[in-house]
């Protein structure tokens with residue numbers, strides 16, 4: 463039996479196809495490339511029950527991942543994060559079920575570990591030795607550490623005000639780190655030029671085809687953890703949109719395999735920050751693509767992406783699942799972050815908190831119904847963002863009693 467059922471890469475815009483055995487970035491038309499698997503063949507060779515007993519990492523789905531030889535897998539044990547029930551918040555929001563998939567438990571502290579584990583493994587498989595990428599923090603941290611694990615050199619450029627801990631994660635990995643006095647798109651321009659000049663492989667969001675495949679495993683895990691049923695709604699904090707594109711791809715592949723019921727897709731909701739909401743704006747205007755969002759800013763740094771290369775794929779996932787796109791103010795998402803900690807004991811990241819604030823808002827607006835079973839993705843651990851908590855505590859003299 464084959465380790466991977468990958469067949470080829472294809473362009474969702476112009477339908478050009480490419481070989482997965484070569485180094486690939488974008489399609490010649492400028493669109494991101496997607497991975498196609500031979501699902502008919504896989505359907506005959508693998509049953510969902512065959513997964514039982516496999517190790518609890520994302521590599522349990524290796525047939526649906528792009529790495530063809532197990533020896534190329536670069537892993538820090540990523541995957542199978544907890545799917546938690548949030549009983550107090552259910553009452554708070556007045557919806558039947560609230561689940562949280564907690565991606566904060568992954569290596570490097572965010573779900574970016576999924577994309578980099580698979581992306582770096584496939585890069586190794588096709589012989590890439592040196593990668594470069596711009597980042598808002600978490601992706602750079604994950605790619606730098608996984609690249610080191612693979613014995614690869616990495617060049618990472620991030621905005622000066624990206625979360626400090628992610629800068630340190632990159633630095634300690636031994637990567638070549640640069641800071642830019644600007645936003646991620648400025649870092650992207652520099653990476654593009656330097657990668658071209660030095661022959662580094664550009665691993666920027668969606669400029670390489672395999673990060674989506676790693677993030678797809680969130681969707682595979684959600685379905686397996688719910689015993690191959692799907693929630694009614696999945697809310698995702700959307701920046702570059704890779705996660706939502708990946709989850710949508712997972713659902714379609716599972717449907718093609720007959721592992722989940724046909725025609726019962728969960729509604730996918732893209733949650734953005736009010737001051738960086740290009741996808742929400744495009745959704746409201748019923749457009750197929752977004753416009754660049756000038757002067758974007760939010761404390762939820764991972765979703766500060768003014769224009770996503772895969773915006774049209776994000777919007778397609780929303781439209782095809784009859785989902786929604788909603789923006790949350792920084793004030794509201796920080797309030798919700800505190801509430802989730804106080805009500806459920808979970809210290810989540812501001813991006814993840816935005817999805818909980820969105821549940822509240824969508825229920826108030828009537829888009830969510832009381833009987834809905836909703837799933838929020840917490841994409842990173844709260845302790846990566848200590849500056850989001852303004853604590854106050856009295857200082858005691860040594861001999862005090864309280």
Ligand SMILES: *Cc1c(COP(=O)(O)O)cnc(C)c1O
Pocket residue numbers: 572574600601667699700701702703704705706764765811813814841842
């Ligand atoms: C990168 C990131 C996001 C956004 O992810 P995309 O899949 O690119 O939209 C959300 N939350 C955190 C914590 C992130 O690091």
Ligand SMILES: [Zn+2]
Pocket residue numbers: 473474475476477478489490491492493
């Ligand atoms: Zn194309």
